[in-house]
Amino acid sequence: MFALPKSALAAAALTMTALPALAKDVNLYSYRQPDLLKPLTDAFTAETGITVNVAYLEKGMVERLQAEGKRSPADLVLTVDISRLSAVVEAGLTQPVHSDVLAANVPAAFHDPDGQWWGLTTRARIVYASKDRVKPEEVTTYEDLADPKWKGRICTRSGMHAYNVALTAAYLHHHGEEATKAWLEGLKANLARKPQGNDRGQVKAIWAGECDIAIGNTYYMGEMLEDPEQKEWADSVNIVFPVFEGDGAHVNISGVAMTKYAPNKDNALKLMEFLSSPEAQKIYAEANHEYPIAPGTEPAALVKSWGSFTADSVNLMELAKLRPAAVKLIETVDFDG
Template sequence: MTTTIKRTVKHLTLAALPLAASLTVTAAQAEEVNIYSYRQAFLIEPLLNAFTQQTGIETNVIYASSGLNERIEQEGRNSPADIILTPNTTILVDAYDKGLTQAVESDILTSNIPAQYRADDNHWFGLTTRGRVIYASKDRVEPGEITTYEELADPQWEGRICTRSGKHNYNLSLFASMIEHHGEEYTKTWLEGLKNNLARTPQGNDRGQVKAIMEGECDLSLGNTYYFGKMITNTEEPEQVEWANSVNIVFPNQEDRGTHMFISGAAVAKHAPNRDEAVQLLEFMSQDLAQYMYAQENFEFPVKPGTPYSALLNQYMGDFVADDVSLTAVVDHVDEASRLVDEVGYDF
């Protein structure tokens, strides 16, 4: 007998839906899981197809770039949300701080996801990782000339560094990790040195910094690893391939603590009406097939140790030492990092 599995993905925008009415669950419905996703559809739909094929559980998705935590908060106990999918730790922790998540005790999750990439109390879990690396001009920076984050504050780089805003969560995560490793006083001095070395006022996104390197405006920048993949494969905007080819990727601190990592991740919503199905989806996303698919699609690193990298990551990045500091500890310093950014006038 052939079984046909029906899967529903609702492409909905946040503004188009009344509160607590978009994903109503009734007893007559088949097993399903309702996902509030900050991650884009092209990243997760292949995984959801595979999940439904394997389990028969249908998936319903609301996609939005912002505001989903606030929506769940307003919906309260009537929220249909089962899982929150996010592109970074900041949004996960915001959901946790708002009381929108619940603990999940799962041997599968604790086995597949290293402790540093999940909440100490199992309220959120990392699903992919990315490194915060240094992009260095091939023409103007010799290999090995810079090897650590700490060296970004060295006066030799005065007027040679570009970054996006210090208040962006990618940079705040790195700065918070510096506080965890070195303390607040050291990090403030380091930030002052980094600011003094900027070639221009912080602006743009990570890709924009690499463009500035190619154009000779600066020699170094901070960026996430997956942006290199997005640039080097961008056939629709071939100028981005040129940007990527103008830089080397430096994984900092390979001789000591390793490169700062952060995550995309997920949490089970506090009032999840389909909790068991939500846990099944979370477990599925931590296992080999989904890990490979999820990481491959966005040039990210699988969170599960031993999962193969994409061919592109193997070609350009390969093995490196990752910082194993707990992201829970790092997140605890984000507010301090934000304050230090203001105190040193980083963005001005």
């Protein structure tokens, strides 16, 4: 396993190009920390004898792959959020993968119809609600977040963050441009403070009494409960699963795609199929506090304790297509201003 240094693209490209493309290797670029993937890669290597080299990138995956071109050692990319996956696809840096194993393990809503990317696990974009100041039944829909009853009571990270852009794209899918603009304006009017920080920072703000509810991803609850400093924040809130009127809760994914010039294509396919398997999904979901998507799989006990929900029925590729329009609306209402 290796980690890329924070260096210029050209230097990084040279470093990566120098890596050998061995018959028993597969090279993975990931926005996820290598230690989060280690239980998976170790299990895959134990089963197949194939070594997985993981390069962690903080940002710039598209730019790096473009700079490396045909010399890139990357076989697969693994990242979170449909917008990040679709960005790699739209840049022409992936190739379609068709596999009966993948098709059996990954429901249609969670993979590209053309096979350019395949989902692995999901997370819901939910509401964290103060145990002391909010009854769970007070928050039922995403639409409700624009209700004036929440004026001065909501915290969130930047509207331009990929997670909130995806949520806005989902709202746009369900309600159209004018209604989404009005919703963003209503949500902005209800903020207790200017958008800032990360999802865990919003829970800390609830704990500190700065706001009563916040928008965040489910898996952050698991991360906070494991951190002695942040456990008190987590204990101060309930997880509430809002839905879109007439549909389900907004979910996003972690997913994998094969690069256009994958030098170890056969090994890469084996790893993709393994990652989609119930065995790997269970390992990944437990390590990252996410929801497995393979049929017949169950979330970890902690995740299951947060409650059940029905996922929004929209195919995530539809949300990816709406991302530019969602960004434009967020900018139009000056959400972060």
